[in-house]
Amino acid sequence: MTLSNHAHLTHYINGQWTPGHGTKTSNNVNPANTTQVLGTAALGTTQDLDDAVAAAKAAFPSWRAVPAPKRGAIIKKAGLLLEERMDAFSRALSLEQGKLVAESRGEIQRAINVLDFIAGEGRRLNGETVPSELPNTFTYTARAPLGVVGVVTPWNFPVAIPVWKIAPALLCGNAVVFKPASLTPWTASLIMQLFHDAGLPKGVLNLVFGGGSTVGQRLVTHPDVVALSFTGSNEVGTRLYADAAPMLKKVQCEMGGKNPVIVLEDADLDLAAVGTVQGAFGSTGQRCTATSRAIVVDAVADAFVERVVHHAKAIKVGDPFKEGVLMGPAVDEGQFQTNLRYVAIGKEEGARLVYGGERPSDAEFQNGYFMTPAVFDHVKPGSRLAQEEVFGPVLSIIRVKDWDAAVEVANGVKFGLTSSVYTNNVSKVFQYADRIETGMLHVNSPTVGGEAHLPFGGAKATGVGQREMGKTAVDFFSEWRTVYVDYTGQKRVGNLY
Ligand code: NAP
Ligand code: MG
Numbered sequence: 001m002t003l004s005n006h007a008h009l010t011h012y013i014n015g016q017w018t019p020g021h022g023t024k025t026s027n028n029v030n031p032a033n034t035t036q037v038l039g040t041a042a043l044g045t046t047q048d049l050d051d052a053v054a055a056a057k058a059a060f061p062s063w064r065a066v067p068a069p070k071r072g073a074i075i076k077k078a079g080l081l082l083e084e085r086m087d088a089f090s091r092a093l094s095l096e097q098g099k100l101v102a103e104s105r106g107e108i109q110r111a112i113n114v115l116d117f118i119a120g121e122g123r124r125l126n127g128e129t130v131p132s133e134l135p136n137t138f139t140y141t142a143r144a145p146l147g148v149v150g151v152v153t154p155w156n157f158p159v160a161i162p163v164w165k166i167a168p169a170l171l172c173g174n175a176v177v178f179k180p181a182s183l184t185p186w187t188a189s190l191i192m193q194l195f196h197d198a199g200l201p202k203g204v205l206n207l208v209f210g211g212g213s214t215v216g217q218r219l220v221t222h223p224d225v226v227a228l229s230f231t232g233s234n235e236v237g238t239r240l241y242a243d244a245a246p247m248l249k250k251v252q253c254e255m256g257g258k259n260p261v262i263v264l265e266d267a268d269l270d271l272a273a274v275g276t277v278q279g280a281f282g283s284t285g286q287r288c289t290a291t292s293r294a295i296v297v298d299a300v301a302d303a304f305v306e307r308v309v310h311h312a313k314a315i316k317v318g319d320p321f322k323e324g325v326l327m328g329p330a331v332d333e334g335q336f337q338t339n340l341r342y343v344a345i346g347k348e349e350g351a352r353l354v355y356g357g358e359r360p361s362d363a364e365f366q367n368g369y370f371m372t373p374a375v376f377d378h379v380k381p382g383s384r385l386a387q388e389e390v391f392g393p394v395l396s397i398i399r400v401k402d403w404d405a406a407v408e409v410a411n412g413v414k415f416g417l418t419s420s421v422y423t424n425n426v427s428k429v430f431q432y433a434d435r436i437e438t439g440m441l442h443v444n445s446p447t448v449g450g451e452a453h454l455p456f457g458g459a460k461a462t463g464v465g466q467r468e469m470g471k472t473a474v475d476f477f478s479e480w481r482t483v484y485v486d487y488t489g490q491k492r493v494g495n496l497y
Contacts, residue, residue, distance in 0.1 A: 147174065
């Protein structure tokens with residue numbers, strides 16, 4: 001592998017690229033042009049996973065002994081290297097995942113920001129000192145690493161998500177085994193190279209390619225892996241959570257969303273429409289934070305829908321490297337078929353397709369997973385289209401009579417990742433902040449985005465375990481020690497309790 005291309009990608013175990021024990025490989029395909037095979041990746045076996053865990057376990061004692069600011073310095077170096085490699089990373093990301101180059105650069109910038117922030121946490125990995133009830137006693141708390149932790153990630157943010165898990169895990173002194181999404185092996189390898197070049201000692205970070213049900217499952221149930229940080233679907237996350245429970249592993253799962261935008265009668269409708277379209281169709285709707293429901297009060301619904309359709313029509317679909325293109329392809333055949341299926345479901349359920357949802361007929365689109373952005377109006381709150389995560393460029397507009405109905409509909413799904421309200425009424429803004437059941441809330445801006453130094457994650461069925469990013473990231477990857485030091489120097493007099 002180089003920064004500009006890859007032939008065959010292998011596992012990264014104990015500081016070395018290794019073919020492992022498997023004989024099978026997977027093709028890494030460009031979703032904008034499926035005739036372009038970028039290269040292949042090894043498909044690992046459970047033996048490869050065991051080797052990676054063994055390497056991590058062996059590396060852990062000396063890594064945890066490295067002072068936290070020194071661990072932070074390696075993470076800082078990785079961030080500086082990533083800045084230098086921005087062009088190469090973004091090109092690889094757009095080629096194997098299909099997002100626009102500008103979107104890739106945005107994702108990589110997020111990873112740089114995370115590395116920048118987490119590196120500094122090495123100098124702030126603090127506990128508390130508090131007075132003891134007893135004389136001549138010093139009590140304090142300190143953070144300790146967990147051990148070998150497993151990181152399992154999806155294909156939609158294949159740079160930022162692994163980095164926002166791996167960086168705090170390493171900073172806290174853990175050793176990591178990383179199982180990336182099968183669809184995005186190149187960027188996963190580039191991340192390993194980044195930490196390698198930043199000077200991370202061998203064995204501290206390991207990567208094994210392979211299927212979720214084989215290598216992934218082994219990581220989940222391996223007795224030496226004490227914690228799991230997962231981002232992906234509810235289906236896989238629920239199973240992972242259940243499988244890890246009998247082994248009493250610490251688990252963090254960030255899963256699906258069905259993120260609403262509420263548009264009230266006093267909203268700036270132009271702003272609301274642009275924000276909704278950006279949130280719904282940016283990154284081809286393949287963001288966990290994508291806007292999938294616009295809940296609009298009747299009074300402004302017609303005017304809002306007209307504006308949304310106007311902006312959706314302006315979205316030029318096509319190759320992510322082409323000038324003027326605003327939306328790339330679905331990531332693979334499976335996701336593409338899911339998108340088309342939900343368009344059909346919406347029609348069957350009686351929602352009104354007011355724009356898009358079609359595969360463009362021109363020859364240039366036939367080798368990629370392209371669909372025009374779909375806008376449905378008059379979607380019923382209880383319908384499948386309004387309840388289930390699509391993870392593609394499909395927006396459901398739900399009309400409601402007033403604010404209370406809007407809140408009820410917004411909260412009437414199992415998910416709770418992110419949301420937004422468009423209003424200029426300050427009372428409604430704070431009522432929204434009190435009443436909406438999501439982990440992240442936006443006012444007069446799209447549902448998407450998140451900053452490196454702020455917690456990221458969802459409520460209800462979207463998330464279990466601590467929030468990611470921000471200072472809370474270290475809460476998951478460390479555990480508290482409570483220390484009592486008795487400096488009386490002799491047997492205490494009286495009752496200890
Ligand atoms: P996915 O199908 O759940 O896969 C996620 C990861 O789990 C992949 O690495 C997958 O490996 C692995 N996996 C599959 N089966 C496994 C098993 N039995 N044991 C252990 N690992 C297993 O999700 P996806 O399709 O990649 O990503 C889309 C989903 O991610 C959406 O639901 C989206 O909402 C969610 N997401 C959530 C957030 C958030 O922060 N809340 C952020 C981004 C994405 P393979 O690739 O080999 O199948
Ligand atoms: Mg999947």
